[in-house]
Amino acid sequence: MAMISPLPVRDGVGATRLHLPMTGPWATVGDYMAERFFHLSPELLFARFDRSEIIALDGTALTRETPLGAHEFIWYYREPAVEREIPFDVQVLYQDRDLVVADKPHFLPTTPGGKYLQNSALVRLRRQLDLPELAPIHRLDRATAGLVMFTVRPEVRGAYQLLFERREVEKVYEAVSPLPDEWDAASPALAGEPFPIVYRNHIEKLRGNVCVRADAEREPNSETLVELIDADDRVMHTLLRPHSGKMHQLRVHLAALGAGILNDSFYPELLPEAPDNFGKPLQLLARELRFIDPLSGAPRDFATHRTLQEAPASAA
Incomplete structure (x- = not known):
């Protein structure tokens, strides 16, 4: 307990x-x-x-x-730190007595940590909605924008968390990557694999490292379905359906396929730490969440209102 x-x-x-x-x-x-x-x-x-x-x-x-x-x-209580303000708002898309679904901007962490305290989606929403017991069911990387869910009451949190543990939540993401050098618009493929691509590998989080390690020799523990949405002469726009939820999974998988996400400072190469460039967010978006509500039995379907700024202009 x-x-x-x-x-x-x-x-x-x-x-x-x-x-x-x-x-x-x-x-x-x-x-x-x-x-x-x-x-x-x-x-x-x-x-x-x-x-x-x-x-x-x-x-x-x-x-x-x-x-x-x-x-x-x-x-x-942690001593308040002098935080750099994250100048983007978290938006509430849905709220009832059990659940809050929010649309998180790039750069805002889901929960307090490190140098971010007031500048986190959780703290902002607790204050905005006057819900001191609000708690995250899952998390998005600070660099990733899109849908994240919270429970209003502690007694219902476990039921919703179990959905994620049992992989009963359908998650859909979008990403924009620089167009690979070997791109063939007539036969679109990544690493020699035509779309749609099912990519699997073994991802391990090493203590003290900000990046995860991908091990091709070990039994895969992560899987992503990668579909092509569109491409132009500079970028490709993909739809990502993760079957598992390993740390940095989508970023690692696209990098392994030769299509690292635009503005990713971690993969395929860890770049030196630098201040946030608010004009160049990571082009990764948590787009949709679908599941059967464990309390009501009703189908739930949520979609972000955000878009990726570097997506091809023809993207709907």
């Missing part, structure tokens, strides 16, 4: 939970945190204990002297 935070959602942001070691070379919880969060000023950290901002599961506040081993989990 999931632990319930002793701290409420504040300004759209839930408290962070930290799992503490029960033993170790640290005399106090504060000593452990000062070493773990070495990039923070120790005095600023200990001042948070003095202000009773570090809380145990039973709601009690820890002090500078609280010994290591007294509590296994603690909660605290």
Whole structure:
């Protein structure tokens, strides 16, 4: 059973939970945190204990002297960071007592993380809709735009998450890629394979790496159907139907086929980190979601209102 935070959602942001070691070379919880969060000023950290901002599961506040081993989990609010504003709005396409379906822009993360806190779809929607218990059912990469779903009440979240775990949600994406050098408009194909293409490989997320690793020697654990929508003299526009949901799957699969997505800084080559260029978003869009609602049994069908700016002009 999931632990319930002793701290409420504040300004759209839930408290962070930290799992503490029960033993170790640290005399106090504060000593452990000062070493773990070495990039923070120790005095600023200990001042948070003095202000009773570090809380145990039973709601009690820890002090500078609280010994290591007294509590296994603690909660605290992340200190607000100076964030770069993401100048694009997340749009609500559908809302009922159980479900919110949103249309996420490029560059906006689905949930808080790293240097983004208020600038996340989850926090913006919690504040906009006054729904502090809103929670994501699945996630989109920060660079990807399109459909993402949230549950309104904690008690229904598991039923919707199970749809994704059982692959009972039909997901459709669009992508725009630079036209491959060997492109033949009379016989369109990628890596020698004519459309439609079913591509499979093994994708593994390595700890500490921002990119995933594709291993051609291992049993495939990811599959995507790639269909051609259109092409002109500079780009190709594809429809992607992932059968699995591995991290960066669509980006990896198109790159492996020689058609890496336009403006992708991860695949096929990891480029040096640079500030966001809002004029050049990754040309990947979560276009459609279809499923049978696990609570009502009714068919659900949602479509994005967004388009890819680099798609051929003839695309409908």
